[in-house]
Amino acid sequence: MSNPPIRTRRWTRHEYERLIDLDVLHEDEPVELLAGRLAVSEPQTTPHAVAIQLVEDALRAAFGMGWSIRVQLPLALDPDSEPEPDVAVVRGVARDHLRRHPADPVLVVEVAHDSLRLDRTIKARLYARAGIADYWIVNLVDRVVEVHREPIAEGRRRWRYGSLSVAQPGEILTPLAAVSGRISVDDLLP
């Protein structure tokens, strides 16, 4: 007889939103729904917070008008995921998402120190599965930016990014959705 690991209750995005509506989960609670699991975020260190601001500023300059730069706000990614990436770029203006959270960002950026593993594995698979074409990890441990692109299916439900390039300080990055944008890696690192 097998001895499976302990299984915990999985939640759908619909249930998750009800938990928030009914105030069982407080809106400001540091949780996000990842593949059915209510994941608790680690407290933010000061370099993490600074990096988020740097990313936000750099993306706002690169994308310009007609794009929303959303910081730690939810994405309606799939039926059992509602992550809150550190920064996401979506088409349109803030009021476009009054009724529901956006589902199709053109760029997602996670700032990672302690969360590096999570951001490279579970989150990368979720973002790839949602078809997010451009996913960057600002890696504070190695002081590089990891650029994940070309989401590909690996079997029925498993997705990953087919391309990973690592940008060092001194290099320039261009988002896929803002081809004229030029972002210096140095501007993203605290």
Add this chain to the structure above:
Amino acid sequence: MAGSRIRTRRWTRQEYDRLIDIGLLQEDDPIELIEGRLVVAEPQHDPHARAVELVVEALRAVFENGWRIRVQLPLALGPDSEPEPDVSVVRGSPRDAPVGPPTIADLVVEVADTSLRLDRGPKARVYAHAGITDYWIVNLVDRVVEVCRLPGGAGSGRSGYRSVARLRSEGAVAPLSMRHARIPVADLLP
């Protein structure tokens, strides 16, 4: 997905009750609250169900009037656990019991095939922490009964109990609250 990487949201017993009240969890969902985690029970196979019946029969013969033999009903153990052990023995009668699940039991029995890891680890800890002095695991994998006693204190290890005796089918066991009784282990195994 690598389960251990995500730190999931823990729930209190009060929140758990609220999830049931608002209908996000159904009362008969196969879920127990164990150390704040909403643990999903594995489906019961026939040998499991049979063993539960055998345990109930054996205990009913030993514990007579003045005892409740409860089957898969909740115990309220501390602020973040509400397990539903396969069998629990509680003093008194259901009529004069206070409202809400009992907070202590004289004996708790779990029948384990696929749930062995859970029953030996987190659940044992919960029972030990609640001061349950007599906890039996009817282990269908190895066909033994594991009798866990002396909860808490130094040397209690992973299970939370300082004494764990493995009794084979030729052995017998007496509940701590019914020391004169003698239950052959073979009577508990299907």
